Amino acid sequence: MRHATILVAILVFVPVASATAQEQPGVDAQNATEAGTSVIPFPFFFYTPETNLAFGATVKVYKTLPGTDRPSSLQPMFVYTVKNQIIASIASEAYLSRGNVRLLGSASFMRFPNTFWGVGNDASGAAEEDYTSSLFSIELDLQRRFSTDWFVGGSLLVAHRRLVETEPRGLLATAAVPGVDDGSMISLGISLTRDTRDHIIYPRRGGYYQARVARFDGMIGSDYDFTSYQLDTRQYLPVTSSHVLVLRGLLMATDGTVPFDRLPQLGGDILLRGYFAGRYRDQTLLAFQSEYRLPVWRRIGAVGFVGVGQVADRLSRFAVDRFKTSVGLGLRFLLSRDDQLNLRADFGFGGNSSGFYVGMGEVF
Numbered sequence: 001m002r003h004a005t006i007l008v009a010i011l012v013f014v015p016v017a018s019a020t021a022q023e024q025p026g027v028d029a030q031n032a033t034e035a036g037t038s039v040i041p042f043p044f045f046f047y048t049p050e051t052n053l054a055f056g057a058t059v060k061v062y063k064t065l066p067g068t069d070r071p072s073s074l075q076p077m078f079v080y081t082v083k084n085q086i087i088a089s090i091a092s093e094a095y096l097s098r099g100n101v102r103l104l105g106s107a108s109f110m111r112f113p114n115t116f117w118g119v120g121n122d123a124s125g126a127a128e129e130d131y132t133s134s135l136f137s138i139e140l141d142l143q144r145r146f147s148t149d150w151f152v153g154g155s156l157l158v159a160h161r162r163l164v165e166t167e168p169r170g171l172l173a174t175a176a177v178p179g180v181d182d183g184s185m186i187s188l189g190i191s192l193t194r195d196t197r198d199h200i201i202y203p204r205r206g207g208y209y210q211a212r213v214a215r216f217d218g219m220i221g222s223d224y225d226f227t228s229y230q231l232d233t234r235q236y237l238p239v240t241s242s243h244v245l246v247l248r249g250l251l252m253a254t255d256g257t258v259p260f261d262r263l264p265q266l267g268g269d270i271l272l273r274g275y276f277a278g279r280y281r282d283q284t285l286l287a288f289q290s291e292y293r294l295p296v297w298r299r300i301g302a303v304g305f306v307g308v309g310q311v312a313d314r315l316s317r318f319a320v321d322r323f324k325t326s327v328g329l330g331l332r333f334l335l336s337r338d339d340q341l342n343l344r345a346d347f348g349f350g351g352n353s354s355g356f357y358v359g360m361g362e363v364f
Contacts, residue, residue: 038062038339042360054081060360062201062339068099070200071339086111102151104141110134111164119177119263119282121311121322125352129170133261135161141191149196155189155214161261172260179259183223189214197236201361202340204244208234216256226256234364243294248364252285253315266309269357270364272326273305273348276355282311286318289364293332301332301342305363326350335360 043057056079062071072094079087089108111134117123143153162182166173172180196206212230216222231251252264264285268277287309295301308323328348335341346357
Protein backbone atom coordinates (compact mmCIF):
# COMPACT_ATOMS: atom_id res chain seq x y z
CA MET A 1 0.00 0.00 0.00
CA ARG A 2 1.34 3.40 -0.97
CA HIS A 3 1.02 6.28 1.41
CA ALA A 4 1.23 10.04 1.13
CA THR A 5 4.44 11.54 -0.20
CA ILE A 6 7.33 11.45 2.30
CA LEU A 7 10.05 14.01 1.80
CA VAL A 8 13.18 12.58 3.36
CA ALA A 9 15.67 15.42 3.37
CA ILE A 10 16.58 18.84 2.13
CA LEU A 11 20.12 19.33 0.93
CA VAL A 12 20.45 23.02 1.52
CA PHE A 13 18.55 26.23 1.44
CA VAL A 14 20.40 29.49 0.95
CA PRO A 15 18.41 32.68 1.19
CA VAL A 16 20.01 35.50 -0.73
CA ALA A 17 18.47 38.94 -0.61
CA SER A 18 19.92 41.67 -2.79
CA ALA A 19 18.63 45.20 -2.88
CA THR A 20 18.92 46.56 -6.39
CA ALA A 21 17.69 50.03 -5.61
CA GLN A 22 20.17 52.76 -4.84
CA GLU A 23 19.19 55.12 -2.05
CA GLN A 24 18.55 58.60 -3.37
CA PRO A 25 18.01 61.83 -1.46
CA GLY A 26 14.39 62.06 -0.47
CA VAL A 27 13.76 58.33 -0.91
CA ASP A 28 13.10 56.60 2.40
CA ALA A 29 14.23 53.11 3.37
CA GLN A 30 10.78 51.64 2.78
CA ASN A 31 10.79 52.75 -0.86
CA ALA A 32 14.32 51.40 -1.31
CA THR A 33 13.23 48.02 0.06
CA GLU A 34 10.18 47.97 -2.18
CA ALA A 35 12.35 48.55 -5.25
CA GLY A 36 14.70 45.70 -4.33
CA THR A 37 14.92 42.11 -5.48
CA SER A 38 15.06 38.96 -3.36
CA VAL A 39 16.47 35.79 -4.90
CA ILE A 40 16.13 32.54 -2.95
CA PRO A 41 17.64 29.37 -4.47
CA PHE A 42 16.36 26.11 -3.01
CA PRO A 43 18.00 22.81 -4.10
CA PHE A 44 16.55 19.66 -2.55
CA PHE A 45 16.18 15.89 -2.80
CA PHE A 46 13.44 13.55 -1.68
CA TYR A 47 12.31 9.94 -1.74
CA THR A 48 8.87 8.46 -2.36
CA PRO A 49 7.71 4.94 -3.20
CA GLU A 50 6.50 6.31 -6.54
CA THR A 51 9.80 7.92 -7.58
CA ASN A 52 12.61 6.40 -5.52
CA LEU A 53 15.35 9.03 -5.14
CA ALA A 54 14.61 12.38 -6.76
CA PHE A 55 16.61 15.58 -7.10
CA GLY A 56 15.36 19.06 -7.75
CA ALA A 57 15.92 22.76 -7.53
CA THR A 58 13.81 25.88 -7.54
CA VAL A 59 14.51 29.60 -7.36
CA LYS A 60 12.05 32.07 -5.91
CA VAL A 61 12.55 35.63 -7.20
CA TYR A 62 10.63 38.53 -5.65
CA LYS A 63 10.62 42.12 -6.84
CA THR A 64 8.28 44.97 -5.99
CA LEU A 65 7.88 46.99 -9.17
CA PRO A 66 8.02 50.80 -8.97
CA GLY A 67 4.68 52.35 -8.08
CA THR A 68 3.17 49.14 -6.67
CA ASP A 69 2.72 47.96 -3.09
CA ARG A 70 2.78 44.20 -3.74
CA PRO A 71 5.75 42.00 -4.69
CA SER A 72 5.81 40.29 -8.08
CA SER A 73 7.39 36.84 -8.26
CA LEU A 74 8.92 34.32 -10.65
CA GLN A 75 9.63 30.67 -9.77
CA PRO A 76 11.14 28.05 -12.10
CA MET A 77 11.41 24.48 -10.78
CA PHE A 78 12.94 21.24 -12.06
CA VAL A 79 12.77 17.71 -10.61
CA TYR A 80 14.47 14.57 -11.95
CA THR A 81 14.19 11.06 -10.52
CA VAL A 82 16.28 7.91 -10.84
CA LYS A 83 13.31 6.45 -12.73
CA ASN A 84 13.82 9.10 -15.43
CA GLN A 85 10.71 10.99 -14.36
CA ILE A 86 10.63 14.73 -14.94
CA ILE A 87 8.73 17.69 -13.56
CA ALA A 88 9.54 21.09 -15.05
CA SER A 89 7.57 24.26 -14.42
CA ILE A 90 7.73 28.01 -14.27
CA ALA A 91 5.20 30.24 -12.53
CA SER A 92 4.92 34.00 -12.28
CA GLU A 93 2.76 36.58 -10.55
CA ALA A 94 3.14 40.18 -11.66
CA TYR A 95 1.48 43.36 -10.39
CA LEU A 96 1.47 46.04 -13.09
CA SER A 97 0.02 49.47 -13.77
CA ARG A 98 0.61 50.71 -10.22
CA GLY A 99 -0.84 47.49 -8.82
CA ASN A 100 -4.12 47.78 -10.73
CA VAL A 101 -3.37 44.82 -13.00
CA ARG A 102 -2.47 41.35 -11.73
CA LEU A 103 -1.07 38.83 -14.23
CA LEU A 104 -0.56 35.18 -13.29
CA GLY A 105 1.02 32.70 -15.65
CA SER A 106 2.40 29.20 -15.50
CA ALA A 107 3.73 26.54 -17.83
CA SER A 108 4.55 22.99 -16.79
CA PHE A 109 5.40 19.53 -18.04
CA MET A 110 5.30 16.40 -15.95
CA ARG A 111 5.61 12.70 -16.50
CA PHE A 112 4.77 11.21 -13.17
CA PRO A 113 3.16 8.12 -11.64
CA ASN A 114 0.10 8.50 -9.49
CA THR A 115 -2.49 6.44 -7.66
CA PHE A 116 -6.24 6.17 -8.26
CA TRP A 117 -8.84 4.78 -5.86
CA GLY A 118 -11.95 5.39 -7.87
CA VAL A 119 -14.56 8.13 -7.49
CA GLY A 120 -16.58 9.01 -4.40
CA ASN A 121 -16.32 9.89 -0.73
CA ASP A 122 -16.30 6.19 0.18
CA ALA A 123 -13.74 5.03 -2.39
CA SER A 124 -12.18 1.86 -0.99
CA GLY A 125 -8.48 1.43 -0.38
CA ALA A 126 -8.82 -2.03 -1.93
CA ALA A 127 -9.54 -0.37 -5.30
CA GLU A 128 -6.09 1.24 -5.40
CA GLU A 129 -4.36 1.16 -8.78
CA ASP A 130 -1.27 2.86 -10.17
CA TYR A 131 -1.03 4.79 -13.40
CA THR A 132 1.41 7.11 -15.15
CA SER A 133 0.43 10.12 -17.20
CA SER A 134 2.18 12.92 -19.01
CA LEU A 135 0.74 16.41 -18.88
CA PHE A 136 1.69 19.68 -20.54
CA SER A 137 -0.22 22.79 -19.55
CA ILE A 138 -0.17 26.57 -19.95
CA GLU A 139 -2.35 28.81 -17.82
CA LEU A 140 -2.88 32.59 -17.93
CA ASP A 141 -5.00 34.68 -15.59
CA LEU A 142 -5.40 38.44 -16.05
CA GLN A 143 -7.15 40.45 -13.33
CA ARG A 144 -8.01 44.14 -13.37
CA ARG A 145 -8.72 46.24 -10.26
CA PHE A 146 -12.01 48.13 -10.52
CA SER A 147 -12.24 49.26 -6.88
CA THR A 148 -9.90 49.49 -3.91
CA ASP A 149 -9.93 45.78 -3.09
CA TRP A 150 -11.87 44.29 -6.01
CA PHE A 151 -10.55 42.58 -9.15
CA VAL A 152 -12.35 41.14 -12.17
CA GLY A 153 -10.50 38.79 -14.47
CA GLY A 154 -10.39 36.32 -17.31
CA SER A 155 -8.39 33.11 -17.64
CA LEU A 156 -7.19 30.68 -20.30
CA LEU A 157 -6.05 27.09 -19.73
CA VAL A 158 -4.55 24.87 -22.42
CA ALA A 159 -3.54 21.34 -21.39
CA HIS A 160 -2.87 18.03 -23.03
CA ARG A 161 -2.83 14.79 -21.05
CA ARG A 162 -1.80 11.32 -22.15
CA LEU A 163 -2.07 8.12 -20.11
CA VAL A 164 1.30 6.44 -20.49
CA GLU A 165 0.66 3.36 -18.37
CA THR A 166 -2.28 1.81 -16.52
CA GLU A 167 -2.82 -1.41 -14.62
CA PRO A 168 -4.30 -4.25 -16.74
CA ARG A 169 -8.00 -4.78 -16.05
CA GLY A 170 -8.07 -1.75 -13.75
CA LEU A 171 -10.72 0.98 -13.77
CA LEU A 172 -8.62 3.20 -16.01
CA ALA A 173 -7.57 0.50 -18.46
CA THR A 174 -11.17 -0.65 -18.92
CA ALA A 175 -12.55 2.91 -19.20
CA ALA A 176 -14.84 2.29 -16.24
CA VAL A 177 -14.50 5.97 -15.25
CA PRO A 178 -14.92 9.06 -17.47
CA GLY A 179 -12.05 10.94 -19.03
CA VAL A 180 -9.47 8.22 -19.60
CA ASP A 181 -9.00 8.97 -23.30
CA ASP A 182 -5.93 11.00 -24.23
CA GLY A 183 -6.79 14.52 -25.26
CA SER A 184 -6.70 18.26 -24.82
CA MET A 185 -8.51 20.33 -22.23
CA ILE A 186 -9.01 24.00 -23.13
CA SER A 187 -11.03 26.44 -21.06
CA LEU A 188 -11.99 30.09 -20.84
CA GLY A 189 -12.93 31.46 -17.45
CA ILE A 190 -14.00 34.51 -15.50
CA SER A 191 -13.36 35.42 -11.88
CA LEU A 192 -14.31 38.00 -9.28
CA THR A 193 -11.86 38.59 -6.42
CA ARG A 194 -11.75 40.72 -3.30
CA ASP A 195 -8.31 40.94 -1.68
CA THR A 196 -7.86 42.87 1.59
CA ARG A 197 -4.73 41.06 2.83
CA ASP A 198 -2.06 43.26 4.38
CA HIS A 199 0.74 41.14 2.86
CA ILE A 200 0.73 38.75 -0.10
CA ILE A 201 3.33 36.26 1.16
CA TYR A 202 2.57 36.21 4.90
CA PRO A 203 -0.79 37.89 5.66
CA ARG A 204 -1.62 38.79 9.25
CA ARG A 205 -4.97 40.46 8.75
CA GLY A 206 -7.61 40.88 6.06
CA GLY A 207 -9.14 38.39 3.69
CA TYR A 208 -9.14 36.84 0.24
CA TYR A 209 -12.40 35.90 -1.49
CA GLN A 210 -12.73 34.59 -5.03
CA ALA A 211 -15.52 33.19 -7.22
CA ARG A 212 -14.42 31.51 -10.46
CA VAL A 213 -16.14 29.81 -13.40
CA ALA A 214 -14.35 28.05 -16.28
CA ARG A 215 -15.88 26.42 -19.35
CA PHE A 216 -14.16 23.59 -21.25
CA ASP A 217 -15.78 23.34 -24.67
CA GLY A 218 -15.27 21.66 -28.03
CA MET A 219 -16.00 24.98 -29.73
CA ILE A 220 -12.62 26.28 -28.50
CA GLY A 221 -10.75 23.03 -29.19
CA SER A 222 -11.29 21.04 -26.00
CA ASP A 223 -11.79 17.29 -26.30
CA TYR A 224 -13.98 17.41 -23.18
CA ASP A 225 -17.07 19.51 -22.48
CA PHE A 226 -17.70 20.50 -18.87
CA THR A 227 -17.89 23.49 -16.53
CA SER A 228 -16.07 24.03 -13.25
CA TYR A 229 -17.07 26.38 -10.42
CA GLN A 230 -15.04 27.44 -7.39
CA LEU A 231 -15.67 29.61 -4.34
CA ASP A 232 -12.60 30.23 -2.17
CA THR A 233 -12.70 32.29 1.05
CA ARG A 234 -9.79 32.97 3.41
CA GLN A 235 -9.73 35.10 6.55
CA TYR A 236 -6.62 36.19 8.49
CA LEU A 237 -7.24 37.13 12.12
CA PRO A 238 -4.48 38.62 14.32
CA VAL A 239 -4.65 37.07 17.79
CA THR A 240 -1.65 38.97 19.15
CA SER A 241 0.97 41.13 17.44
CA SER A 242 2.71 37.98 16.19
CA HIS A 243 0.10 35.18 16.40
CA VAL A 244 -2.33 34.68 13.49
CA LEU A 245 -5.42 32.49 13.11
CA VAL A 246 -6.22 31.64 9.48
CA LEU A 247 -9.56 30.23 8.28
CA ARG A 248 -10.35 28.89 4.82
CA GLY A 249 -13.50 27.55 3.18
CA LEU A 250 -13.52 26.00 -0.30
CA LEU A 251 -16.41 24.86 -2.49
CA MET A 252 -15.77 23.27 -5.88
CA ALA A 253 -18.35 21.89 -8.30
CA THR A 254 -18.39 20.54 -11.86
CA ASP A 255 -20.97 19.46 -14.40
CA GLY A 256 -20.67 17.64 -17.69
CA THR A 257 -18.27 14.85 -18.64
CA VAL A 258 -15.29 15.60 -16.41
CA PRO A 259 -11.99 13.70 -16.87
CA PHE A 260 -11.15 11.69 -13.75
CA ASP A 261 -8.00 13.75 -13.11
CA ARG A 262 -9.90 17.08 -13.33
CA LEU A 263 -12.50 16.17 -10.72
CA PRO A 264 -12.29 18.12 -7.43
CA GLN A 265 -9.87 16.23 -5.17
CA LEU A 266 -9.06 16.04 -1.46
CA GLY A 267 -5.55 15.44 -0.15
CA GLY A 268 -2.01 16.60 -0.78
CA ASP A 269 0.07 19.41 0.66
CA ILE A 270 -2.60 22.11 0.16
CA LEU A 271 -5.98 20.55 0.93
CA LEU A 272 -6.25 18.16 3.90
CA ARG A 273 -2.60 17.36 4.57
CA GLY A 274 -2.26 13.74 5.66
CA TYR A 275 -4.24 12.25 2.76
CA PHE A 276 -2.68 11.20 -0.54
CA ALA A 277 -3.46 13.83 -3.19
CA GLY A 278 -6.61 12.71 -4.98
CA ARG A 279 -7.44 10.01 -2.43
CA TYR A 280 -11.08 11.16 -2.66
CA ARG A 281 -12.55 12.83 -5.73
CA ASP A 282 -15.99 13.51 -7.20
CA GLN A 283 -18.10 16.14 -8.97
CA THR A 284 -18.32 18.43 -5.92
CA LEU A 285 -16.07 19.20 -2.96
CA LEU A 286 -16.55 21.06 0.30
CA ALA A 287 -13.65 21.71 2.70
CA PHE A 288 -12.81 23.88 5.71
CA GLN A 289 -9.30 24.42 7.09
CA SER A 290 -7.73 26.46 9.87
CA GLU A 291 -4.17 27.20 10.93
CA TYR A 292 -2.70 28.84 14.00
CA ARG A 293 0.67 30.46 13.21
CA LEU A 294 3.12 31.71 15.84
CA PRO A 295 6.81 32.52 16.24
CA VAL A 296 9.00 30.25 18.42
CA TRP A 297 12.58 31.52 18.46
CA ARG A 298 14.42 33.88 16.13
CA ARG A 299 13.74 32.64 12.58
CA ILE A 300 11.82 29.55 13.72
CA GLY A 301 8.03 29.44 13.88
CA ALA A 302 5.33 26.81 14.27
CA VAL A 303 1.80 26.08 13.08
CA GLY A 304 -1.00 23.82 14.16
CA PHE A 305 -3.70 22.95 11.65
CA VAL A 306 -6.97 21.08 11.32
CA GLY A 307 -9.20 20.50 8.33
CA VAL A 308 -12.36 18.71 7.29
CA GLY A 309 -13.63 17.93 3.81
CA GLN A 310 -15.76 15.65 1.71
CA VAL A 311 -16.68 14.98 -1.92
CA ALA A 312 -19.99 13.96 -3.46
CA ASP A 313 -21.65 13.61 -6.85
CA ARG A 314 -23.92 16.58 -6.13
CA LEU A 315 -24.34 19.32 -3.52
CA SER A 316 -27.42 17.74 -1.99
CA ARG A 317 -25.39 14.66 -1.00
CA PHE A 318 -23.18 16.48 1.50
CA ALA A 319 -23.75 15.34 5.09
CA VAL A 320 -22.28 16.31 8.45
CA ASP A 321 -21.28 12.72 9.27
CA ARG A 322 -19.35 12.21 5.99
CA PHE A 323 -16.50 14.68 6.54
CA LYS A 324 -12.90 13.44 6.42
CA THR A 325 -10.63 14.96 9.10
CA SER A 326 -7.02 16.08 8.96
CA VAL A 327 -4.85 17.40 11.81
CA GLY A 328 -1.17 18.21 12.10
CA LEU A 329 1.75 20.34 13.17
CA GLY A 330 4.42 22.18 11.27
CA LEU A 331 7.63 24.14 11.61
CA ARG A 332 8.60 27.31 9.77
CA PHE A 333 12.03 28.77 9.03
CA LEU A 334 12.15 32.39 7.91
CA LEU A 335 14.16 32.52 4.70
CA SER A 336 13.77 36.25 4.01
CA ARG A 337 12.93 38.84 6.64
CA ASP A 338 12.16 41.51 4.04
CA ASP A 339 9.68 39.34 2.15
CA GLN A 340 8.46 37.28 5.16
CA LEU A 341 9.00 34.10 3.13
CA ASN A 342 9.06 30.87 5.12
CA LEU A 343 10.37 27.40 4.46
CA ARG A 344 7.63 25.08 5.71
CA ALA A 345 7.69 21.50 6.94
CA ASP A 346 4.32 19.97 7.91
CA PHE A 347 3.31 16.58 9.24
CA GLY A 348 -0.37 15.79 8.78
CA PHE A 349 -2.58 12.90 9.89
CA GLY A 350 -5.66 11.76 7.99
CA GLY A 351 -7.83 8.69 8.26
CA ASN A 352 -5.41 5.73 8.35
CA SER A 353 -2.76 7.77 6.51
CA SER A 354 -0.18 10.47 7.12
CA GLY A 355 2.13 12.68 5.16
CA PHE A 356 5.20 14.88 5.54
CA TYR A 357 5.41 17.96 3.31
CA VAL A 358 8.14 20.51 2.65
CA GLY A 359 7.76 23.66 0.58
CA MET A 360 8.16 27.41 0.46
CA GLY A 361 5.50 29.89 1.49
CA GLU A 362 2.32 29.26 3.42
CA VAL A 363 -0.28 26.74 2.32
CA PHE A 364 -2.97 29.43 2.12
